[in-house]
Amino acid sequence: MPIEVPFLPADTNLDPLSQDWGEAYKELAALIRAKVPAIKHVDLYCGQEQFIGTDGNWMPFRAPAVFLEFRAAEVQDLGDRVQQLTMDIGVYLLHETVQDTDDRSLGQRRALEFVAMLRQLHQALHCAQGTHFMPLTRTELSRAEAPPFCYFYRQTYRCVIIDNGAAPQWNWAEPPLEPVVGP
Numbered sequence: 001m002p003i004e005v006p007f008l009p010a011d012t013n014l015d016p017l018s019q020d021w022g023e024a025y026k027e028l029a030a031l032i033r034a035k036v037p038a039i040k041h042v043d044l045y046c047g048q049e050q051f052i053g054t055d056g057n058w059m060p061f062r063a064p065a066v067f068l069e070f071r072a073a074e075v076q077d078l079g080d081r082v083q084q085l086t087m088d089i090g091v092y093l094l095h096e097t098v099q100d101t102d103d104r105s106l107g108q109r110r111a112l113e114f115v116a117m118l119r120q121l122h123q124a125l126h127c128a129q130g131t132h133f134m135p136l137t138r139t140e141l142s143r144a145e146a147p148p149f150c151y152f153y154r155q156t157y158r159c160v161i162i163d164n165g166a167a168p169q170w171n172w173a174e175p176p177l178e179p180v181v182g183p
Contacts, residue, residue, distance in 0.1 A: 019132040019161040021070045021087060027130035028089070032066055035124035038117060041065035045092055063096040063150070064117055073158065081166040088156050089136070091125065092144060093117055095151045114151045125157055134160040 029042040045067035069090035076084045095114035122138060129135040140156035 019134075019163065020165065021085070021132070021161055021163075023132040024087075024089075024130060024161060025068055025070065027132055028068055028125070031124060031128060031130070032121065036066075036117065036120045038120075039064055039066050043067050045069035045090065063094055064114070065094045066121070067092040067094070078162075081164075081168075083163045083166075085161045085163055087133070087159055087161050088139070089159065091121060091155045091157060093121060093151075093153050093155075114153065118153055118155065122155060125155075129159075132161065 025044060032039055032042050040062035041064075043061065043065070067090075069092065071088045071090070072085045073088045074086035076086075078084055093114060095117060118141070125136050126138050127135050136157040136159045138155055139158045140154070142154055144152045144154045
């Protein structure tokens with residue numbers, strides 16, 4: 001007869017070895033804020049750049065902004081309902097400017113500030129690891145489609161996350177009770 005495992009809310013995983021991409025997002029957001037203080041907004045990516053006004057005058061967040069996107073590139077079953085997720089984490093940097101990057105333009109230095117921020121993000125993230133994600137390795141750097149007056153670049157980092165979320169949960173703080181044996 002199968003053992004009934006009570007349903008636990010997603011934020012109640014009691015396994016200390018479990019890693020969670022939602023918690024990894026919070027760790028990465030805190031790391032970015034600490035290491036790149038010029039970033040004014042960190043969020044999960046859901047197409048926020050599409051809400052910027054076509055004239056560049058309305059933005060629903062402060063820039064420069066970083067958006068994080070999580071995608072499982074590979075999922076491997078490890079048994080006992082545990083999975084190893086090879087995650088690609090897209091780190092989008094949105095930088096607002098009206099300056100030109102033209103080789104001899106007067107605003108070139110200001111326009112290229114986003115390159116220095118990309119480098120700072122890379123220094124903060126490459127080989128970083130947390131409680132909920134294993135070490136990050138950059139695998140891609142590319143431009144993303146951007147609204148007017150914005151530079152929008154994506155760096156992709158790969159890491160492994162062990163997901164024990166579907167496995168039976170145990171409270172590791174308290175040892176299991178030993179059966180009582182009669183006299």
